[in-house]
Amino acid sequence: MRENAVDHVQRRTLATLVVTQVLGGIGLSAGVAVGALLAEDIAGSATYAGLGGTFQVLGTALLAIPMTSLIAARGRRSGLSLGYAAAFLGAIGLVVAGVIGNFPLLLAASLLFGGATASNNQARYAAVDLAPATRRARQLSLVVWVTTIGSVLGPNLVGPSEPVARALDLPVLVGPYLFSVVGLALATLVMLLFLRPDPLLEARRRSLAGDAQVGPRGSVLEGLRILRRSRVRLVALLTLAVGHAVMVSVMVMTPLHMRHGHAELTVIGLVISLHIVGMFAFSPITGWCVDRFGARWVALAGALTLVVATLLASSSPMGSSSRLTLGLFLLGLGWSGTYVSASSALAATLTLPERASGQGAADMIMSLVAAGAGAIAGVVVDHAGFHWLALTSMAFALVVALAAISTPGLDTRAP
Template identity: 45%
Template sequence: MTSTAPAGTTARISDPGQAQRRILRVLVASQVLSGAGLAAGVTVGALLAQDMLGSTSLAGLPSALFTAGSALAALAVGRISQARGRRPGLATGYLTGAIGSAGVITAAVMGNPVLLFIALFVYGAGTATNLQARYAGADLAAPGHRARAVSTVLVATTLGGVAGPNLAAPTGDFAEHLGIPDLAGPFILSGAAYALAALVLALCLRPDPLLLARTVAQAGEADATPHPAVGDVADTTAGRGGVALGALVMVLTQLVMVAIMTMTPVHMHDHGQGTVASGLVIGIHIGAMYLPSPLTGWLVDRYGHMKIAAASGITLLAAGILAAVAPGDSVALLALALALLGLGWNFGLVSGTAIITDTVPLATRAKTQGLVDVSIAIAGATGGMASGIMVAATSYPALALTGGALSLALLPAVAATAYRR
């Protein structure tokens, strides 16, 4: 027999609007910390593997490994969240990322590439958790404000995400003072950042947004007066087609973004640029991935998912073309290309997340979101692994052009879904 909340329960539940404001503050704090953590692997992961192995063809392997690790973590975080709530799910994911960071440092000290690859796989849990946190921001949001709630969580990653790559050189110097290879320095920062993010969530993410959203929905059903601040589903008309479209948008944008981003530091290094220059470019890229989120959220809520998803494909095409034609020693043009790459990814992530959240009911939401993020992570792993192989076989411009052209596949998918509606 299905249990229902007694009449009048809604009045006794804490105001979801007030709880949402507190939850967003806690999520913002944890995202600022975790943003610094996720930047380490992006900035020096490929260079660390290249230094250990002496081969450019495997420089994309670290990105592939920590992205593959994020696939498993996304599934685990989604299932834990489904069963026990967002707080234990997210805290566990960040703690796992911190353990992976410690493993990378150990591998660098020992000069052990096998341990490095295993540790990078575990480190990927932090990336997955950073993305899963966006769903927690939308659990209690009103249907017409979900994209803005998602964007609030995403933009908080900007501070740490931009600062992290630009701390590559200082943390490298600090690591050398400790007798650790300089390229492992950023992972000292990432380990501390992920551990602090886990602590903040474990102590402060109360009430749990997903559990409270379920309670309010059940109470609303019992009272026959659903709470206006919490909607179970905003638009069920899209059904499975909506889930498929949202997943496709995020998978394709992740694939293109990771492929081009992963090989940009290596491309710059091959043209005489150091870690300071590549850290600056990646910092600008990560800023463009997250900083526009409030505007993107407003655009999605105002103009709809489809238009912003289409804009994602067009922006990624522009990024690929510019990255291909930019000279390898032009920090300014590569920074602009990577900024467009980050913006296109942001358009895709916010619009795709809103589509998924609006088409999946609370009863299965966290599990479905975890499965979708598994697909996103696999796409990222594929992009990271293939990027190094493709650059070794052809060139960085060829990779950038291929990624830009591939992003255009979003346009017919969006048009077909819009036509069916």
């Protein structure tokens, strides 16, 4: 009877997360294909083109701090809703920044916009709060997978957004953010209304992990201490953070690389969409592989895929090309391998009292590293070119591969 009740709550949780991931994915990715272009137009230099995306990733890291404390104290619903609400306000700010041409406002709005990524990221952990150990990676990857729908649809709204923006007498590049405003508003409402009962609070109540005491207190600083206690957790963190940074640094500068070769916005949107397909569409297979073969080998496969992807990107000409399209698709696929495997390893090795703090700290570090990579990416492209950015990213992907293959304990299961 107790098992049936848990399954019912788990199904309700997954259904709610599916809806919010789709809406959040639309809201977040609608502006991905034009973010660097809008930043370059307002700033007037390619050097600063990556700063919009960088501040968005930085916002993801900074918002992880209050979200982690809120999740620890009041559960997943409150923390995830905070992220989506902040991103909704950020989307409005990005529209205004594009209209008035204000770069500081664009950066501030990008910080808030990062809340959507923070919530979408943390949602994967909500999916496994009540999951049995044998299905943990598959349930986590299911939530990652449904992001495909919104995330692929979002960049393809670039084309339809042009007539909408023109009809409203707005700059063309702010058009996609109008769809972001709607998607993020709906994601906030669905999360607030339907993530009941809260999966983390329910897991604590049922004490599924067998802990005698499950305290509600938590913080990012506590999470950092928790992660430092285990080499396996540190390698999982390295895999999560560096794999994400490799993907972000190449992805955010790809639209610029393509536009400098006179690629049309519609084509840029299509390439980014295929990249996002690689990120999310195959995650259920990735999750199954983690449960079947272990996180270590999936992390290694993901890192090697990132190596191939960055090699292809480094040799691609400006504009649109089949080589760049394939490289971006594999960039997403390699990211999926490192992201799902590392997230599953963290979920397996963190006890119920440690989850909110440890997972929040891991996502904050992941976002901070990616923010740094995004900031440097614009400078590298401006002074050395996209070719060297991709090759530098390849070197970091090799670091992840070496760390994964040298850590057999990465396959540790929950106690």
